[in-house]
Amino acid sequence: MQRLEKLKAQFDAMYxxxxxxxxxxxxxxxTGFNLNEGDGCLLVSANHAYLITDDRYQQAxxxxxxxxxxxxxxxxxxxxxxxxxxxxxxxxxxxxxxxxYNIFEILDEIMLCDIVSFDNVVxxxxxIKAPNEINKLRAAAQLNSxxxxxxxxxxxxxxxxxxxxxxLDWWLKKQGASGNSFETIVASGPNAAKxxxxxxxxxxxxGDVVTLDFGYFLDGYTADITRTVGIGKIDPILNxxxxxVLQANQTVIEHVKAGADGKKLDAYGRDIIKQAGxxxxxxxxxxxxxxxxxxxxxxxxxxxxxxxxKNQQVITVEPGIYLPNVGGVRIxxxxxxxxxxxxxxxxAPTDLIIL
Numbered sequence: 457m458q459r460l461e462k463l464k465a466q467f468d469a470m471y472x473x474x475x476x477x478x479x480x481x482x483x484x485x486x487t488g489f490n491l492n493e494g495d496g497c498l499l500v501s502a503n504h505a506y507l508i509t510d511d512r513y514q515q516a517x518x519x520x521x522x523x524x525x526x527x528x529x530x531x532x533x534x535x536x537x538x539x540x541x542x543x544x545x546x547x548x549x550x551x552x553x554x555x556x557y558n559i560f561e562i563l564d565e566i567m568l569c570d571i572v573s574f575d576n577v578v579x580x581x582x583x584i585k586a587p588n589e590i591n592k593l594r595a596a597a598q599l600n601s602x603x604x605x606x607x608x609x610x611x612x613x614x615x616x617x618x619x620x621x622x623x624l625d626w627w628l629k630k631q632g633a634s635g636n637s638f639e640t641i642v643a644s645g646p647n648a649a650k651x652x653x654x655x656x657x658x659x660x661x662x663g664d665v666v667t668l669d670f671g672y673f674l675d676g677y678t679a680d681i682t683r684t685v686g687i688g689k690i691d692p693i694l695n696x697x698x699x700x701v702l703q704a705n706q707t708v709i710e711h712v713k714a715g716a717d718g719k720k721l722d723a724y725g726r727d728i729i730k731q732a733g734x735x736x737x738x739x740x741x742x743x744x745x746x747x748x749x750x751x752x753x754x755x756x757x758x759x760x761x762x763x764x765x766k767n768q769q770v771i772t773v774e775p776g777i778y779l780p781n782v783g784g785v786r787i788x789x790x791x792x793x794x795x796x797x798x799x800x801x802x803x804a805p806t807d808l809i810i811l
Contacts, residue, residue, distance in 0.1 A: 600804075665694050708725040
């Protein structure tokens with residue numbers, strides 16, 4: 457299991473004998489086994505990997521084809537963790553800094569070895585996608601793009617925002633999506649000026665712009681796509697900001713490649729928006745990493761970003777302009793970073809569509 461071996465290879469530099477993983481997405485990444493949040497932990501030592509969980513998972517683990525993973529069935533997850541650490545003479549145990557405080561208190565009380573917190577150990581591994589992960593992300597992006605293409609054949613004035621969101625949910629699940637990775641945004645009219653508005657009861661009207669931001673899982677991996685459409689005759693100012701946001705989106709994408717500086721990537725798009733006079737109306741980062749989660753490393757990149765994107769990462773590019781009480785526009789794509797170029801995974805049209 458190469459992912460576990462990569463984790464073990466870091467132990468000497470971390471000065472630990474073992475590492476406990478409690479984040480259920482990281483457990484899935486390292487082992488391939490789906491454990492619900494809070495239902496156990498993974499202990500990785502130099503020569504062993506123990507999945508500590510309870511009897512609800514016993515049958516599934518017996519059927520799970522993974523010889524390097526040893527199942528430990530118990531209702532006392534952390535008592536068993538302590539016993540295993542004592543058995544393997546662990547003197548320093550690393551743990552994830554995202555560990556819940558109540559669990560930390562348990563470990564602090566019962567562990568005989570030293571326990572040391574680490575940031576983003578597994579997340580750094582997850583940031584670089586393997587070829588099979590890239591294929592899954594590509595498929596998820598294509599499915600989510602198809603969801604947008606379906607929606608534009610259905611949306612019309614008189615629908616509510618929540619009706620649009622529910623229709624998308626029905627269609628994508630019918631096509632094989634397992635669920636959404638965040639609450640779908642359908643923001644119409646003045647609501648489109650709120651970057652994180654969720655779908656509500658507002659009725660779509662002629663003259664609205666409608667921002668659609670959604671991401672659905674396919675085979676464990678998610679996309680994250682945003683498109684903005686118009687209904688009927690929209691205000692010329694909304695058409696203008698649409699073209700500015702589109703130019704910003706395309707300009708950033710043109711510069712995405714391995715080694716690109718996050719701050720500079722942000723500036724390529726943000727400067728276009730500033731020069732058009734709308735800098736104060738773009739109030740979030742330019743994008744973030746995606747994969748098994750909708751937000752993962754590389755972290756959000758914006759004016760103060762201290763990061764370089766790397767080969768085989770997948771990032772979003774999502775500039776926006778939001779005019780209070782008028783409306784807003786955001787266009788978001790998922791981009792595979794490559795050595796000297798990139799691949800746009802989301803293939804839904806970006807030209808302004810008027811319904």
